[in-house]
Amino acid sequence: MATLLEVEDLRTYFTTDDGIVKAVDGVSFTLKEGKTLGIVGESGSGKSVTCLTIMGLNSKKSATSKGRALFRGEDLLQASNQRLREIRGNDIAMIFQDPMTSLNPVHRIGDQIVEGILLHRDVSKKEARRRAIDALKEVGIPRADRRADDYPHQFSGGMRQRVMIAMALVNEPSLLIADEPTTALDVTTQAQILELMHSLQRDYGTAIVMITHDLGVVAEIADDVVVMYAARIAERAPVGKLFEEPLHPYTWGLLGSLPRLEADIDRLVQIPGTPPSLLSPPRGCRFNPRCPYVFDRCKEEMPELVASPRDSEHLQSCFLDDVTKQREAERTLASFATEVP
Amino acid sequence: MVDELLRVENLTKHFPVSRGIVFQKQVAAVKAVDDISFTVNRGETLGVVGESGCGKSTMARCIMRLLDLTSGTLTFEGQNISRLSRNEMRPIRREMMMIFQDPYASLNPRKRVGFIVGEALVVHNTGTDAAIKRRVQELLEVVGLNPEHYNRFPHEFSGGQRQRIGIARALAVNPKLIVCDEPVSALDVSVQAQILNLLKDLQKEFGLTYIFIAHDLNVVRYISDRVMVMYLGKIAEVAGSAELYARPKHPYTGALLSAVPIPDPRLGRARKPIVLEGDVPNPINPPDGCRFHPRCPRFQEGVCDASIPEAVDVGTDHTASCFFPLGHWPMTLEEMQRVDNPTPAS
């Protein structure tokens, strides 16, 4: 499979009144055609900003970005505004967290989809509308030809997210960036949307970047996972590896702090403290003030993302020795192990 | 011998929908909570799960008597409190406290933490200023905050710390029952674990009873002794936590459980989720019969849409309001759709 997106050492800094916020500080990953990459992290970890930077949607005034984001070999960070507009909505589409606010309340949803078609396809309005209705049908909106004339407030949250997906996929992009697309939805609706995204990916071969705070969602749909903490990548691995052999103390903490449906857990693991301010992040490893395994080097030196000695696809940024890591990973997994029936 | 703290019988809360040019007359009602009954035992945590619009928050506000009941009876420690006046409620208010979802909105930004936590103590006249201050500092320490932060304002704290302030405030008057309305859903995973553990520790230390309302089934499983599943103003199923998650009997519970993404690719990808069709219907005109029947894979015409299912015993301390409870678990959608005996069990 060809590489679709290659992000190298991406950095995005925002200038604010209080100083410079390093919202993304050295992030690298690759995504192959038709695959799904999950980016997990807590709020403020930089996962959304990473994707907005790739799309060129950060505020020009306050944000500066460095590094490279190669989309089919073309560096999006160097692309002109004109070129970015051609790519957005056509080759790369995006859907957002809150379907309630992501659609313009004063335009009919059909028109909002048509707008996206006419920006990139040289077709008549009538043809664009036909395609819009087809897209609505595809995402499971009943009576799509009539519902196209409705306004967003006439749809439920789940239906609006379907509309957003229809709008994103109408030009058959090769990459869909989904920023917490199910966070605002109820669990049964979330299942519907995830299923829909999955089947559309199967049908159209769209690659997906799924940003989420929910490790469960990642486990269900991602091929590869990036775990972000305080603007940097803690760990990056194929999904199976990440959950079977996590190598970073933050990942252990995250996995251990999850309450679980399928296991009787006596007491959750607690990561002490709160994530650091990105205005003045701690010296050395960003996680060191909260890390139970911290030693001197962690406070002085910033760990780079390197491959694990046993697996070149499994990258992590932690100075702990490999033996300790393996032992602690096993201990973490054992704390919520369930007998698989 | 189970010691009953709260008994809820036939609790109903309808919000009138009015129309009219000059004189508004009621034309319909949002049936937010409709004829539900359950009990809460001393020292236990009753988890309440359901999706938005299922009435779980309205139910909590009715129990707290923040909303007037349309009908039904609340019995707290043997005393009927459902019709008590504001004055008569006052001594009972200090026995039941509430923790809210949004740690940002539920604390007055212009008051200092000491005042916020101690307010209930002042209202209930529990001692001198110095004694109150001592108590507040003790409380801050109990919930894991620095007692010296007594004079700070809420905005100086992070989300998790604010939720700790909310907990300290609830604990101040030594309540017997704490109703937690989505207390961790605005928090990040790592902070959520801290708060959940804190709530568990406090329960052990002070013998508290919780009603814990959440939409996250994982969280409810972890914190609860018993779990109640609500759908559209009705109780679908009640059972002990482990029992409910291992052997759900109501098809809605089954669908909910199978919809939760499991943070383990081996387990998660092995199962096939039961994806429900459509959205939760409007509570103004809820469906006849079983409220779940339009979306239910086990729907049987002439039964499910004809009468409202009663709660029936389906196991030890396990009741489900369904005519065709599930026989085993886990199951696939096809298995769920198969009903062997299409006449109701009861």
Next chain:
Amino acid sequence: MFRYLIRRLLWAVVLFVAVTMVTYMIFFVIPANPARLACGQRATEECVRNAEARLGLDRPIPVQYAKFLQRLVIDRSLGQSFTNRQDINKTILDAAPVTASLVIGGAILWMLVALPIGILSALRPRSLLDRAATVFVLFGISLPVVWIGLVLQYVVGYRLAWTPNAGYCDFIDPAEFATCGGPVDWAYHLILPWITFALLFCAIYVRMIRANVMDTLGEDYVRTARAKGAPEPQVMRSHVLRNALLPVVTMLGMDIGIALGGAIFTEAIFGLPGLGRLAVQSLNTFDLPMIQGTVVFATLCIIVFNIVVDVAYAFIDPRIRLD
């Protein structure tokens, strides 16, 4: 929509009765007797009694109020002035176009200035233009209208003599003894009043438009539009401005409705024979029917404009349903 209109009209009646009643009460609390005033400085008791009878002041207050309502509803008449026996309907209809000219012209002026400044400073926050606009807003809001009017009158009208100092000319159909008339004279005489009247509103609207546009620029659906690949002018036109200006329409309608009842300061300074000046004059002479007339007219303007705004809003914002 129909239900809504009926409900609004019923409310308007209630409001109307309340406002006129309050006016009546205030008037009779004031220790002054219009009848005595009508008889001049050395009023004889007989003259006062006659005047009272003529003006209807000898009857109890509720009866007077009932008479007023009866006249208004059945004859659609506001009665006659206490002081000069003029028909109040005619006086008010004569004064209304003057105020309307001032207010509507002023509104056009303030929107023409406030829209571009507000939008541009929202697009370029902290730019030179934005800072200049902030200073302008500060001045516009803090300078009293009277002071602005007098300074303009002195500098532009008197020292530079670019415009007339005061006075009003009819837009069409000049009055019998008028020295001027027609659109050019009309506008020429209104330039200074327009500027004076518009300045405060202009400042308020710059601030409001800037805030609304900035808020809307941060909306998720604007990000969605950009993610679709829409060029910035299209994003502005179809996703930002339309949404940002919705509340401005409401404010504009209400402000015009209120101002039509009389722009007292501006009219007084520039000697415009509008409703504001009429109200002040009738207050000075304790001319109850005339005060009542201006109040009724102002209330009417506010009610009508509110309904118009609400109905218009329901058409431009699909989320609002009037019923």
